Amino acid sequence: MEHDGHRKRIRERFAKDRFESFHPHEILELVLTYALPRQDTNPLAHRLLDHFGSLHAVLEADIHELMQVKGVGENTATLLSMLLPLMRRYEQSKLTAKRLLYNYQALNELCISLYHGITNERFYVLSLNSQFELLGIDMIAEGTPNQVNVYPRTIMEALLRRNATAAVLVHNHPGGGSMPSQQDVNTTEIVANLLSTLDIQLYDHILVADSMAHSLKNMGYLSWDDSSNTVPLVATGRNHMPPQTKLKKK
Numbered sequence: 001m002e003h004d005g006h007r008k009r010i011r012e013r014f015a016k017d018r019f020e021s022f023h024p025h026e027i028l029e030l031v032l033t034y035a036l037p038r039q040d041t042n043p044l045a046h047r048l049l050d051h052f053g054s055l056h057a058v059l060e061a062d063i064h065e066l067m068q069v070k071g072v073g074e075n076t077a078t079l080l081s082m083l084l085p086l087m088r089r090y091e092q093s094k095l096t097a098k099r100l101l102y103n104y105q106a107l108n109e110l111c112i113s114l115y116h117g118i119t120n121e122r123f124y125v126l127s128l129n130s131q132f133e134l135l136g137i138d139m140i141a142e143g144t145p146n147q148v149n150v151y152p153r154t155i156m157e158a159l160l161r162r163n164a165t166a167a168v169l170v171h172n173h174p175g176g177g178s179m180p181s182q183q184d185v186n187t188t189e190i191v192a193n194l195l196s197t198l199d200i201q202l203y204d205h206i207l208v209a210d211s212m213a214h215s216l217k218n219m220g221y222l223s224w225d226d227s228s229n230t231v232p233l234v235a236t237g238r239n240h241m242p243p244q245t246k247l248k249k250k
Helices: 002-017 024-032 042-052 055-060 073-079 083-097 104-113 152-160 182-196
Strands: 122-128 134-142 166-172 203-211 214-216 221-223 245-247
Touching: 002 024, 024 042, 024 055, 024 073, 042 166, 055 083, 055 214, 073 083, 083 104, 104 166, 104 182, 104 203, 122 152, 134 152, 152 182, 166 182, 182 203, 203 221
Parallel strands: 166 203
Antiparallel strands: 122 134, 122 166, 203 214, 221 245
16 A cells, blocks of 8 residues: 555654654654554644644643544554653653762753653652662642642651652642742641651752753752751752751741
8 A cells, every 4th residue: 555655664764863854743643653553644643733733732632632633542542642651751760770869950850851741730759868869759649730739748658668868849830930839838848847857858849840940949948957067969069959958938
């Protein structure tokens, strides 16, 4: 069939340049061939882009939204919806394999990787030891695009389960906005106070918005006690993480 030859050519292009020369519809066209091996997937690729408006919007759509497009069945929707989660896991695997979050660049890269394609607010806690080695990542809660309800007890349980001695809180603002809300600040204060009773140090609370990471500590919402001589990060300048943090009210 004619589209068999076209499919072979597009796969050969991918083998050479890994999507570098591809238009968005061609990327979708190739991906769709693995769900629809006996069909010409070009028309469906265009319908998806027309429906959602962009490649990233297609990849961010959930299974039910994808299945509203004519020609998209459950298998096709599942394939498309798994691509961004797979990318997140790939990046997290690369970053967590290093284990040591030695400066803010490493920390920020990891935090940003948690939110590729996420349209709801999610709250994570990173469990660390005293040398700032990553012990694990736990999603504490997921909410709506505008808010997430966090229970400090759940954070404490995750940290205790991993025998953590330090923690970093992470959440996102899917709609943008790099400034923490009053609720964000209040949550940080409550968690910081609770963790101090367990001898777990809260190093920072990172807010991810518009694919950028923002430190509540660097924004002045957290300060730290310099009485300790142990700095767990190998870094330069003021990008090192403090040995201990306490909330500073503005």
